[in-house]
Amino acid sequence: MKIGAYEFSLREMAGSMGDFGVLFPLAIGYIVVCGLDPAGLLVMMGLTNIVTGLVYRLPMPVEPMKVLAAVAIAQQWSPSLVYASGFAMGILCLFLALTGLMGWLARVTPRSVVRGIQLALGVLLAVQALKMIAPGGWLLGLFSVAIVLLLRRNRYAPAALVLMVLGVGIMFVKGHFAELQTPAFALPQRTGFSLEEIWQSLVRAGFSQLPLTATNAVIATAVLIKQYWPERSVSESRLALNMGVINLISPLFGGMPLCHGAGGLAGQYYYGARTGGANIIEGLLEVAMGLLLAGSIAGLFAAFPVPIIGAMMFLVGIEMTKFARDVRCDLDLVPLLTTLAVSLWINMGIGFLVGLVVYYFLQWLKSRRSTVSPG
Numbered sequence: 001m002k003i004g005a006y007e008f009s010l011r012e013m014a015g016s017m018g019d020f021g022v023l024f025p026l027a028i029g030y031i032v033v034c035g036l037d038p039a040g041l042l043v044m045m046g047l048t049n050i051v052t053g054l055v056y057r058l059p060m061p062v063e064p065m066k067v068l069a070a071v072a073i074a075q076q077w078s079p080s081l082v083y084a085s086g087f088a089m090g091i092l093c094l095f096l097a098l099t100g101l102m103g104w105l106a107r108v109t110p111r112s113v114v115r116g117i118q119l120a121l122g123v124l125l126a127v128q129a130l131k132m133i134a135p136g137g138w139l140l141g142l143f144s145v146a147i148v149l150l151l152r153r154n155r156y157a158p159a160a161l162v163l164m165v166l167g168v169g170i171m172f173v174k175g176h177f178a179e180l181q182t183p184a185f186a187l188p189q190r191t192g193f194s195l196e197e198i199w200q201s202l203v204r205a206g207f208s209q210l211p212l213t214a215t216n217a218v219i220a221t222a223v224l225i226k227q228y229w230p231e232r233s234v235s236e237s238r239l240a241l242n243m244g245v246i247n248l249i250s251p252l253f254g255g256m257p258l259c260h261g262a263g264g265l266a267g268q269y270y271y272g273a274r275t276g277g278a279n280i281i282e283g284l285l286e287v288a289m290g291l292l293l294a295g296s297i298a299g300l301f302a303a304f305p306v307p308i309i310g311a312m313m314f315l316v317g318i319e320m321t322k323f324a325r326d327v328r329c330d331l332d333l334v335p336l337l338t339t340l341a342v343s344l345w346i347n348m349g350i351g352f353l354v355g356l357v358v359y360y361f362l363q364w365l366k367s368r369r370s371t372v373s374p375g
Contacts, residue, residue: 005057006277014158015273016282018316019061019264024301024309026064029073030256031298036079038297040188040254042290046283048246048258053279055242058225058232060279061264062246065089065257067212067347071205079254084193085201086257090247092202092210097241106219106236112332113355114223115324116339117215117348121263122320124344125313132310144311152271160271160312167308176303183292188253211349213259217243220262227323228269267316331366335359 001008030036045062052060068085071077077085096102133141144163151159171177218239226233239260246258268278289297327336335358343351 003277005275006053006280007275008277008281009155010161011155011158011272012275012277013281014160015059015268015271016278016285017160017164018267018269018271018273018312019063019261020309020312022063022066022261022264022267022313024304026066026069026073027256028298028301029069030064030082032302033073034077034079034082036082036256037189037254037294039186039290039294040191041256042286042294042297043188044250044253044255045258046286046288046290048250048255049279049283049286051283052242053276053283055276056234056279057276058229058234059265059268059273059276061261061268062258062279063261063264065209065213065217065259067209068201068205068257071208075204077201079191080193081197081201082256083191083251083254084197085204085206086247086251086255087193088198088202088206089209089213089257089259090244090249090251091198092206092244093213093240093247094244096214097237097244100237102214102218102240103235103237105214106222109219109352109356110332110335110359111223112327112336113339113352113359114215114220115327116336116355117220117343117352118224118262118320119324119336120340120343120348120351121216121220122317123340124317125263125320126317129310129312129314129317132313133307135306137305137307137310140305141307141311141314144308145315148271148312148315158272163308163312167305170305171300171303174303176300180300181293181295184295185291186294187291188255191252191254193251208347208349209257211352212347213243215348215352216263217259217261221260221265224262224265224323228265263316263320266320267312270316270319271312331362332359334362 027041030041031038048062052062068089072082072085147162148159151157151162218236222234222236222239243259250258324336327333335355338358339351339355342354
């Protein structure tokens with residue numbers, strides 16, 4: 001069914017599940033380890049997906065901020081500190097958007113460095129996916145990959161949807177649904193945090209998150225949108241503004257720190273999403289789960305067969321690497337490979353900065369050579 005610029009179909013539903021490989025493990029960690037309220041986390045994420053789909057009319061991934069999530073889960077942050085971290089990132093994103101700094105950063109970032117970030121993200125996703133498949137799940141993982149390759153473009157049995165049904169079927173056979181609680185209506189609760197926690201969250205992880213947000217969630221995502229939908233480009237400043245508004249509101253009602261992401265967008269597109277209908281479908285599902293299944297959702301997420309999610313994420317990682325094919329000039333290959341190497345060795349924020357320095361150093365050398373006469 002198509003309504004204006006939105007399509008509501010099995011393909012769009014399958015595409016909406018394309019970034020579940022990132023969402024599932026981090027959402028479980030926030031709920032189980034940090035104690036976030038499942039109702040608030042899911043309802044706020046769902047509402048964000050719905051609004052984002054309506055505003056952009058394109059698939060626009062809404063996913064956890066990865067550095068913040070990894071640190072918060074590893075250090076077992078309290079819920080109030082998690083909410084404070086989201087609010088802090090909202091302030092920073094809003095500042096970058098309104099001052100024009102995000103737009104300036106995008107203008108001075110060459111394509112070779114962006115491709116290096118995309119390539120690094122693809123490698124990291126593929127490696128993490130293999131780790132998810134590795135603990136005894138190779139057979140199911142390979143079977144899932146085969147399903148994706150066979151059905152990815154099928155409109156009537158889209159691969160991601162078939163894999164979700166397969167996962168639910170495995171959970172049913174193993175008896176995981178016996179633990180499912182009776183659906184009970186639960187609204188998100190108002191949350192609170194202190195100014196001290198806002199600053200503490202920035203020092204612990206927020207400042208480390210910012211370079212990844214600027215490169216992956218903003219610059220690389222904007223470039224990917226232009227590649228997939230050349231007629232519907234979205235500016236970097238608008239993406240930063242959107243994330244700023246999201247993170248100023250969502251934590252007040254139990255939401256986790258949220259961002260966009262090139263990997264999530266590639267995943268949604270790879271599995272069939274083409275319109276904002278994918279976001280709206282995903283958002284409605286998340287709101288329904290948050291309102292009715294908050295008491296069971298952590299257990300259900302944790303019980304879903306991990307090799308299936310790993311197989312989906314592995315192919316998305318491979319998809320991300322293909323964007324580097326348009327970099328052929330030797331002068332561009334050096335910053336691309338430098339960005340890739342440093343991103344994998346340290347992190348993407350440092351890789352981005354080193355890649356910029358290498359690129360502009362090579363440009364400076366080139367200009368000097370062109371102005372020096374032979375002899």
